Amino acid sequence: MSCGAVMAQHHLGWATVMEEGCWRKGPWTAEEDRLLIEYVKVHGEGRWNSVARLAGLKRNGKSCRLRWVNYLRPDLKRGQITPHEENIILELHARWGNRWSTIARSLPGRTDNEIKNYWRTHFKKKAKTALDGASGKAKARLLRRQQFQQQQQQLLNQLELKRIISLLDDNQMRQEVAGSSPYPNSIADQVFFCPFFNGFCAGSTHQHVAEEAAAAAATSSTEESINLWDGLWNMDDVHGSNLSMAFAANKAGLMQTLANPF
DNA sequence: AAGTGGATCAACCGCTGTGGT
DNA sequence: AACCACAGCGGTTGATCCACT
Structure with a gap:
């Protein structure tokens, strides 16, 4: 019997109970x-x-929980994601990937759903656009880079969460004291999106090349873009260290962190 | 004014982890 | 140990809005 049929019976008065599984859906x-x-x-x-x-x-319970968590909770922050929040999202996504609820915990008043939606609409597409233009050869490179990125992610995951939070707190404090822009000289300032990694990287030199590649992609010069991204890739080969692609900003603090995470 | 396509967001679905029995 | 119920998570979908033609 369909849900609609049960509803009809209920309406007619001879169905005494709303059967389980006949939940209301939609808005x-x-x-x-x-x-x-x-x-x-x-x-x-x-x-x-x-x-x-x-x-x-x-x-049903799931629907109620979702409605409460994503919409009715009194501590929810309404309105646009601020540039400051965006920086945090970028930074934490670079570190944790699609762990939206984890990211959301660092953004009071924002929900995982909200952050997920924001990410998808603002950043995911940029990566896809760049990737769609890539040839088969480029896709092979992409695979290599994705493997590299996974290694990077594993490396970064070893960093102690406490240190990350303390870095964020430091920057926030500086911002509050100096009244300057969010996250001055922080990781976030030098984090940039690399479509071939489908993720974020850091470091001013890499960023410079990455920007050129992005500009080339924007002007439909796919091959030029690929070459530049390749150059970016090779820079790391030259440096001979995966760490060069890890967060190179805030070198004193972060390199110390990388060297001695605990 | 109407049509169209992209952007946005609320909500659903399927899966996993966890705690209780 | 096995099972079950529940909470939570991430991916996906569908409705609506809005800018553009």
């Missing part, structure tokens, strides 16, 4: 929001599967 109404807010006020967050029974909502 939430103001009344549903009100019921959910009331429920959380009384019972607190959690036990989401009880919501339908206790609050009289025809929504």
